[in-house]
Amino acid sequence: MTKFILRRLLLAIPTLLGVSFLVFASIRLVPGGPAVALAGELATPQMIEQLNRELGLDQPLLIQYVNYLGRMLRFDLGRSIRSGLPVVEEIQTRLPRTLLLAVVSLAVSSVLGITIGVTAATRPNSLFDGGSMIFALLGVSMPIFWSGLMLMIFFAVLLPQWLTSIGFPTGPILPPTGSGTWQHLVMPVTALAANSMAIQARMTRATMLEVLRQDYIRTARAKGQKERIVIYVHALRNAMLPIVTIIGLQFGTLLGGAVLTETVFSWPGIGRLLVDTISFRDYPVIQGTVLTISIGFVLTNLAVDVLYAYLDPRIKYS
């Protein structure tokens, strides 16, 4: 097991190198190059040349990349053009808030998604099955940013208005924007979790339907095992492998979705930082945030692979 984990960690290194190279290279796509973007359109050719020299942009691409990697390994991602602060510092203050949002959303969506999926699979063709799957399709079809606004207008505007009109004067039921308390989490988490809950419910249903047809399930039932144990111990454990994969992938999607949710709810996380800095063309911060989110995504996939070995002892890794 330890050997497998070490091997898998080593295999992640080329991927991480590749990701860092793509992020590094993306800034070279900027029309006119990064120096033009930094200096502005009014810059003279001399200013751009000087900036290129200062930033090391006049060196060969490979040397630039090696330098970039060296700085990255020392946690130096440069300074923000907008605030002048080190990029690492900006990310450090914001990352925990995004992780909080993503982890809570993942927990909520997994618990609800798996429960709905298992319930639907145990009652195939029932009203619950049909209803929950249509609901799941609705969940994956609604844009997160739009459902966020819908939640906001309902809980912060319409519901308080209605309560006030029937004699219970009240302010917003849930704070529409910002962060700090658990109440601030409710709406962003709901908007973010709805989509991945739907995907997990569908996946769980599909896998459970397949597992429930296996012979060992019939055996478990035949020997008089309680239905609850058959479903949750015999079937679900065996259905967990693809479900865990989807949950792992969902974490990455949630990190991406956080960009949209954070924009709607003014949640001060790393996604919001990315969106804000894009409009300022603050390239060091853009690169830093994209790199951080992508590394998070790669590491999550790594964790999922390691979880496999634990969940399915049949899998031999050599």
Place this chain on the structure above:
Amino acid sequence: MSSTSSTISSIPASASRSTRSTAWGHLRRNPLVGVGLLLVLVWLVLGLLAPLIAPYDPLRQNVSNRMRPPHAEHIMGTDELGRDVFSRVLYGARVTIPAGLMVILFGTVIGTLVGAVAGFIGGWIDETIMRITELFMAFPTIILAMAISAALGPDVRNAIIALVVVWWPNYARLVRGLVLEIKSKEFVEGARAIGATGPYILFRTVLPNCIAPAIVLGTLDVGNAILTFAGLSFLGLGPEPSAADWGRMVSSGVDNLNQWWTWLFAGVGIASVVLGCNFIGDGLRDFLDPRLRKGN
């Protein structure tokens, strides 16, 4: 994604006439597919006929008539610059739906060609191409698309380019797998035996057998592509600010939440068209993967 790809790659690559008619029969019996087709068709027609149906110019501003709630003259109200929301929603269908379709079209074509070449030639070329696809898949979709469109500059074309860059690897992987399987088949051996050249075998013998699964994956993905394009446009990385575009229109809700009519209807547009695509895709998936079929 991976499960969808494996489902698709497990179906017979070339659908016979009888399979096709069974598919059509199955899809017709599934009421949700009908609803999906209707939703997509309605939006396509509304988008096409927008210049004829729209009561106002979607870009014409009338500041003295701004932020008016829905009423007889403007059935969906007016926005922060006094533009007619109904006309803008109609014209919005002309941006978002074609953008999503183009992402899928280019993603499928590029991915299919790259995957086919990788699988057919094999060796180090295959290895290199596959490592590159894995690299692109190591990013969350919207984050990579944001980084690319931020670098290229915000406009519709760049948003589509960014999404195609993110989309093609899925198809490349699928088609490569299929090509690896097909190239060992006897009819390919046969073609080789009669002296057909490599490119001829690839494009005339192998590739036609991979196209159906790639098209199926594309159909399942249209809704997702539309949703991601709308997301980019919501973040300001799509069409220019004044354009009549759904994602842009919803983004005005962040500042004008109480004027719900300015953002609500555009969101209904996105959600309904994506739902339509997903209903169709779901019916298709149901047909292809009998294990998921109801009653089994």
